[in-house]
Amino acid sequence: VLALGGCRHVFFRCAAELERVCRVWALLCGFSAQVSVAALDKEEVDARNRMLAIQEEEPEFDENDSVIVCALDLPLRVVRVSPSREASPLPSSLPASSTDSSGQTEKRAVSFPEDAGASARRSSSTVAATREEETTRTASSFPKVEETAERGRDSSLALWPGAARDAAGDFGEALQPRATRSRRGTFEVRPSKSALLPSLFHLRKKTRLPVRFVGWPGIHVENEEEQAEIAELLRAYDCSPIFPDKDEFDCHLTFCHQVLWPLFHNVVVLDSNTQVPFDSDLWAKYQAVNKLWADAVLRQAHETDMVWVHDYHLLLAPMHITRKVRRANVGFFLHIPFPSSEIFRCLPCREDILRGMLCADLIGFHLFEYARHFLVACKRLLGLEHHFCRGGILNIEYGGRNVSVRIGHVHIQYADIRSKIEANPVVLQMARDIRQKHVGKFIFVSVDRCEKLAGLLLKVRAFQAFLVTYSYARGNVVLIQYAYPTIKYAEDTETMATELKELVEKVNAQFALPDRPDFQHIELHIQPVGWEEKWALFTAGDCFLDTSIRDGLNLNPFEFICCHKDNVTGVILSEFTGCSRALASAIRVNPWKVEAVADAMDRIINMPVEEQRDRFTRDRDYLSHNSTQKWADENILDLRRARKPDDFVYVSWGLGNTFRVLGMDSNFRFLDTNQVVRGYRTSRHRVFFFDCEGTLAPDRRRITFVPGGENLFAQGRPPSPQVKDCLQALVDDQRNTVVILSGRDRHLLEEWFSSIRGIGLCAEHGKATV
Incomplete structure (x- = not known):
């Protein structure tokens, strides 16, 4: 709001927005705003149009596109039932009956007695009055602890613990009533207790693209026939179940809850009695589960589909997906805070997690504070820069491609909640x-x-x-x-x-x-x-x-x-x-x-x-x-905008958790060594241009960077003796001309290559030649 005070002109789309900003201005800053409405001159109109034109055009969607939502859990959970028990339908959205037309409860006023030390008290806002005793409620009104324990973790924490906790009001219950018993009568489908996924499931028919869900069905079964039965049961709900090994899955959850969850909330255990070393076995199980989820997504995905991965349970899933499909359009949304770089660097697998996330095309955060911590961590740990592109899009340069960062928190279904309350x-x-x-x-x-x-x-x-x-x-x-x-x-x-x-x-x-x-x-x-x-x-x-x-x-x-x-x-x-x-x-x-x-x-x-x-x-x-x-529609639009350009070539680089996708211009061609050798043997004159650090010698400039240009140029590592011997062999051939290209200082290059007789040096990006 203060920044608006320094503007000559501020454009609003409607008068209501202008009025709202003026009220906030007066409340927060104590300023009184005088609003004058005047016709815009041509220059002002052009400025406004240019500003509005900056907005990114809506991307095009292929008619065969779909969205695959990849999360730890499915929006529906499967439970084992007794074959003798009658099948129970999924509950409808809510009972249809209501109390009164307004849906409002009766009003009341709060008054406080005057006492010596208290000033006059106001009457509080009016609210509702009366409630049934808890003893009159049926047990089915409360989530059962046994059902929660069956999952091996706190399902009431929803998709992101501490975020939309218990916020569901389960929109998953808004399904049409229907029999949910499996064909053999062994399993039933019930709404999930999580918050976001049932909401997305309920809204899946309202989106412009078909939506499918991939995740754990909430039950461990090893029998292949039972797994097929569950998969068939969930297929009607656009859900594909994953059946991980129970022990491996429990270790994965342990790593999430005991390592990632507290650290991502900026909590580090400092008690010497409870400090334990990093458990590599738990980390290995975490990686294995991420790979399992990625493989399940790839079995469902079409070439142009969008994959939307959710939360800290699957930080490495984007890496495993792009490892097999380099052009995959992958988005990742983190539903918990991202820690400060000082806290995040305490994690032994910090670089692996960052690289895994950066394999996505779009990374989403609820708040700018979380995104800022992520950007700083990428800068300090990986040396990556970020910049703003046309339309105000924030991008990170990584491996020759841009990874977009989106900031926007999830919302509630306000109208749905109101209708539920008023109808119940x-x-x-x-x-x-x-x-x-x-x-x-x-x-x-x-x-x-x-x-x-x-x-x-x-x-x-x-x-x-x-x-x-x-x-x-x-x-x-x-x-x-x-x-x-x-x-x-x-x-x-x-x-x-x-x-x-x-x-x-x-x-x-x-x-x-x-x-x-x-x-x-x-x-x-x-x-x-x-x-x-x-x-x-x-x-x-x-x-x-x-x-x-x-x-x-x-x-x-x-x-x-x-x-x-x-x-x-x-x-x-x-x-x-x-x-x-x-x-x-x-x-x-x-x-x-x-x-x-x-x-x-x-x-x-x-x-x-x-x-x-x-x-x-x-x-x-x-x-x-x-x-x-x-919120979901905006994320999908931004994910499509962030897809990898078709005019680039993408190659895989690195092994294990160092894997990344490199983007290169389509005109780029790999060096054909056989063709080079043939040309070398038949040519009368040959000219070699070699980059120095990063080609002939390791590039240590990022690692050793400190403020100040002199310190930057004073550090580095010359080529090894073996490389110098090869350069000398090339120079000794009278038909060869060898030139070293570098941005380093001329005197430093002369010091590094003075032992090689006849070599050419192009220092300071061409400003100095020897």
């Missing part, structure tokens, strides 16, 4: 029950993983400090916290749950009300949470409270705003979570400073209604105008 009486009734239980109180709500990075202990301590500092809140403010267990950190989850319960009991005991013994300031629920329960909690809450220590793009705040529709609400977010950059209205806090978090709670309670409405409206409009489908 269970959600609305549960929300009313919560409000009835806490009538007249301000409710902070949150849903987090039960792990250390969620910052749950800091949140409880901040709430404790809030009750200590602001006496008006005692008995008038509550915190409802859901913490769902994670399978991948089972021991840590159990320890965290114990510590969290003890701290919550301590806080509740400290601020217990003698006249209301049943009242608790903090309600803690350590259990899996279903989408109905979560959305009911969000609908009833007045403010979403997040104190994550490290997190990716948490979509829960997005859903919280969506659940309120027109009811003004507030959001407090940790500055260490990705969504704090995406939401303009959120109050950002440092979770380590509990006093500041407590002050933010007081601020959100007492914020003027107009200010809160203005903040809420901006983010609601932002979320309602974007969607998962729009």
Whole structure:
């Protein structure tokens, strides 16, 4: 916004955008903007047209093209059933019944008693009131821990742990009801518990291209007949299952969860008692699973198909795909943060991971911060440069080709969530029950993983400090916290749950009300949470409270705003979570400073209604105008734009994890050594031009580069004695003329080649010759 102040002219596509920017300008900078609308002169019109013309044209698609979504899991999971049990259909999107035409719950106002130290308190935003007791809910409303454990990891973490965690509301359930029993009656298909993939699965018929999915079906089977049965069952849903070896797959998940997950969240274990060396066996299993997934994709892919690989489980898959199909159009999207280069360089396989990712044509990140860390890591570890191309596209030069970098976070299906809530009486009734239980109180709500990075202990301590500092809140403010267990950190989850319960009991005991013994300031629920329960909690809450220590793009705040529709609400977010950059209205806090978090709670309670409405409206409009489908379409368009040009020749280079695809102009021709030898023998005069470093000698300039031109030219390595002997043999032939080409200083070349009599030197890119 500040940058706009330095512009002579700023063009907007519509008046609404202009008005919105002026409001943000006034709010963030304290400036008052005077808007004048005037007809543009010819020069200004031409400038505007040139600016708009920079936009990249929409790429062309072949009628036979399709998109293959490659992820660790499929959007559907397969479970083994008893042959005697009746087949169960996939659930429809939601029950068709609804409560009222508006879908809104009844309103209420919060009022606080005046006390000596408190200023006049405002009434909070009106929200819903009443909720069914948990005991009246059926067990099927909650995800079963046994089903989660069957996967060997925390499936509720969705495709990217900590990002859209539990955000599904399972759009996978929006499938048409149909029998899902396999032909032999052994297996059934059920919606996945992940967040993004079911959404993409639900939207696959709305895209311009056919979409297919490749991944693990959620069950390990070794019998080939059963594997064929599962494959046949999933074929109707455009899904191709992969059946990895169970032990190998478990090792792969262990590497993901114990090595990649914490490190990519900028967490390094410094405790000397827990430090262990890098496990090469786990790394080998990780590579093997990536190769298995790539092979499965290649069995499905057509020559012009686009392959969209997802998340940190498959960082090397682009490399294995392009190893066999060099022209493959491969995109990769990372759904978790990318660490700073200082943290990433601690990983022994750092270069291998970067090279694996760079084999893709397009690499996507949620936020610029993550992309910036990736670009710096490529520069520091591989010496790669990046630049902007026409249309504002960010490219990395790698092996003679451009790898595009895309920045854009995933969104929620705002309209779908609203329709689900308004059409489901269970959600609305549960929300009313919560409000009835806490009538007249301000409710902070949150849903987090039960792990250390969620910052749950800091949140409880901040709430404790809030009750200590602001006496008006005692008995008038509550915190409802859901913490769902994670399978991948089972021991840590159990320890965290114990510590969290003890701290919550301590806080509740400290601020217990003698006249209301049943009242608790903090309600803690350590259990899996279903989408109905979560959305009911969000609908009833007045403010979403997040104190994550490290997190990716948490979509829960997005859903919280969506659940309120027109009811003004507030959001407090940790500055260490990705969504704090995406939401303009959120109050950002440092979770380590509990006093500041407590002050933010007081601020959100007492914020003027107009200010809160203005903040809420901006983010609601932002979320309602974007969607998962729009995000996916934009990624597919950018992936097609990033495909390898047809006028280039692509060759493979390197072995193992050093493999890369080199792009060269189609006019480039490989040196035919036999033709050179024949020409050498029959020619009377021969001229040889040799590049120095990189051809006759190893190029050490990137490795030894330090700021300052003198230091750069002072370092390097001359050709070996064997190479010098060969050069001398060529020079000794009177029919030969040998010239060394280099950008090095003349005196340095003379020092390196002075022992070779009769050789020509072309130094400083032709400025000096000897």
